[in-house]
Amino acid sequence: MKRVQSYTAPGITVTFDPNVCIHSKECLASLPAVFDTRRRSWVQPAAASVAEVAAAIDRCPSGALKYVLEDRTEPTPEQRGGEVETTIQTSTNGPLLVKGAFQLLDESGKQIVSAGRAALCRCGATENQPFCDGSHQRVGFQSKKSPAV
Ligand code: SF4
Ligand code: FES
Structure with missing residues (x-):
C-alpha cells in the first residue's frame, strides 16, 4: 500500500490516498493551480481559496482526495446542496x-x-x-x- 499524502494550507488540510485514485484527472482539470502532477508537491492548497479547493475535492469521484476544514463554519457538501441520498x-x-x-x-x-x-x-x-x-x-x-x- 502506498502512503496517504497530506498537504496543509491556512484553513484547510488536503489528503490524497493514491491507493484509490482512479486517474480520472477531474482534480487537474477543475483546479490546475492547486492540482498539478508535473510538480514534485503536486497538491498546493494555498494556490486557491479554501472554498475553491473544497469544491474541487467534492468532485473527486473516488474519494482519493479529502479535506478537513480548520473553520468548521464552512458549509459541508450536503449544506451546499450536494448529495443527501446514496x-x-x-x-x-x-x-x-x-x-x-x-x-x-x-x-x-x-x-x-x-x-x-x-x-x-x-x-x-x-x-x-x-x-x-x-x-x-x-x-x-x-x-x-x-x-x-
Ligand atoms: S479527481 Fe480524484 S480520482 Fe480523479 S485523478 Fe484526481 S484524485 Fe484521482
Ligand atoms: S480497475 Fe477495475 S474498474 Fe477500474
Missing part, C-alpha cells in the same frame, strides 16, 4: 461510483469505508480490491450499456 452510478468503461452515506464491509463484516464516496472495480483487473485503481484503462475494459429500467 447513489451508485456506472461509468463508461470504468468503475461503479458510490456517493452519499454508506458502509462498505469486508468478508468478515469489518468496515472498510464508512461514508462519502468510493469507486468500486467492475473490470476485475484492480490490484486494490474492491476499489478501482485505474487498471480498467490498462486492460481496455469495455462496459456494456446498462439496460433501461
Whole structure:
C-alpha cells in the first residue's frame, strides 16, 4: 500500500490516498493551480481559496482526495446542496461510483469505508480490491450499456 499524502494550507488540510485514485484527472482539470502532477508537491492548497479547493475535492469521484476544514463554519457538501441520498452510478468503461452515506464491509463484516464516496472495480483487473485503481484503462475494459429500467 502506498502512503496517504497530506498537504496543509491556512484553513484547510488536503489528503490524497493514491491507493484509490482512479486517474480520472477531474482534480487537474477543475483546479490546475492547486492540482498539478508535473510538480514534485503536486497538491498546493494555498494556490486557491479554501472554498475553491473544497469544491474541487467534492468532485473527486473516488474519494482519493479529502479535506478537513480548520473553520468548521464552512458549509459541508450536503449544506451546499450536494448529495443527501446514496447513489451508485456506472461509468463508461470504468468503475461503479458510490456517493452519499454508506458502509462498505469486508468478508468478515469489518468496515472498510464508512461514508462519502468510493469507486468500486467492475473490470476485475484492480490490484486494490474492491476499489478501482485505474487498471480498467490498462486492460481496455469495455462496459456494456446498462439496460433501461
Ligand atoms: S480520482 Fe480524484 S484524485 Fe484521482 S485523478 Fe480523479 S479527481 Fe484526481
Ligand atoms: S474498474 Fe477500474 S480497475 Fe477495475
